[in-house]
Amino acid sequence: MARRSEHSLEELKALVLSAAETIVIEEGFSALKVRTIAMEIGYTVGSIYMVFTNMADLIMHINAGTLDAIAVQLEQAQEECGAEQSIQILASSYLRYASQNFNRWHTVFDYSLSVDSKITAWYKEKVDNVFALLEVPFLAYAPALSEDQRKRAVRALWFGVHGICALSLKGQRDKTDIDDIEETLALLVKNFMCGLTPSP
Amino acid sequence: MARRSEHSLEELKALVLSAAETIVIEEGFSALKVRTIAMEIGYTVGSIYMVFTNMADLIMHINAGTLDAIAVQLEQAQEECGAEQSIQILASSYLRYASQNFNRWHTVFDYSLSVDSKITAWYKEKVDNVFALLEVPFLAYAPALSEDQRKRAVRALWFGVHGICALSLKGQRDKTDIDDIEETLALLVKNFMCGLTPSP
């Protein structure tokens, strides 16, 4: 065989990425294997290494797509309302995304721990993009804060929101569970915002 | 060979667990392999399966020890002071443990995701034990809260504290980094506590 040339390298890369995303979404990160991807797209294992340097590279691209999807979800959630409610809505939206796309969402944080400083600039940009979305309502809520103070406040609250999502979404996830997590999330946001501006 | 009988099964189990803990502490979870453990204690792979049903079982025992160590660290940190400062100290102590024992600490949360509802009662008890420690200062700080409200507040703040530790401790961890994380942690705690009791 060899020399099929049915797809360009770019097309092949897209095929691999798409198949890999489907596997992660449907079966989770632990089900992602080179041989499975190859079978799924009708190529052999070697071909995957033509378009991705290794699994870590492929996973980083999967996670980049997830970060984009998270940004889209957060953008869509924006409404005309007060700054505190904006932040509440962003937190709820983040929880909703994490809950409805658990495997995909989880892979982002599962993986970045094993990367060891190989995070590229374009990837970091996608992370920053999500954080930039979160900063907006903070600017409206507490305009008196310095940029450093605001960035720290965003980090504190958002890492906190993520922590609640991550640790809460481990067990079974039915509708009542999600409502309960959302209530915990709302408590964190409410208390935090209250402390951020003692005299509104 | 065979029939060495140099150690009882209990002693063997302790040997395996101790060697495994050392590997996790020194090289991290990803370096933990049955063959390495076996070599380290002078037995062969098969012996490990005499005392642990599989790797998941062994890891759960490693994590149980880590949870105990966290509880000890939090207990030792207790001081004679106000309730809010107590919580600040607990949060700092948790960060200190996570930072100084990163590999071991990280394994607890790395792993529990892949367990799939196989968490035994005695393990859950160790988790509850840590949470019980955290509840104490909340009882002093906001005695008016119902038990449900207090438990939710503890979850909200502590999952938040954990989130900050987990996401912040990924990059390089030098002393200035830790100070920065501690400041973020303190902001979360301060704001949260302020919101918890609007009129103290």
Next chain:
DNA sequence: ACCTGAACACCGTTCAAGT
């Protein structure tokens, strides 16, 4: 009864060989 170690069914990655 205790312990071995070969065997099995997996992994990710490479690269000489084909067209």
Next chain:
DNA sequence: ACCTGAACACCGTTCAAGT
């Protein structure tokens, strides 16, 4: 130039065989 697939160096787990 593109693609294969055998080969390599790993994994966790099992279990017939030894003493």
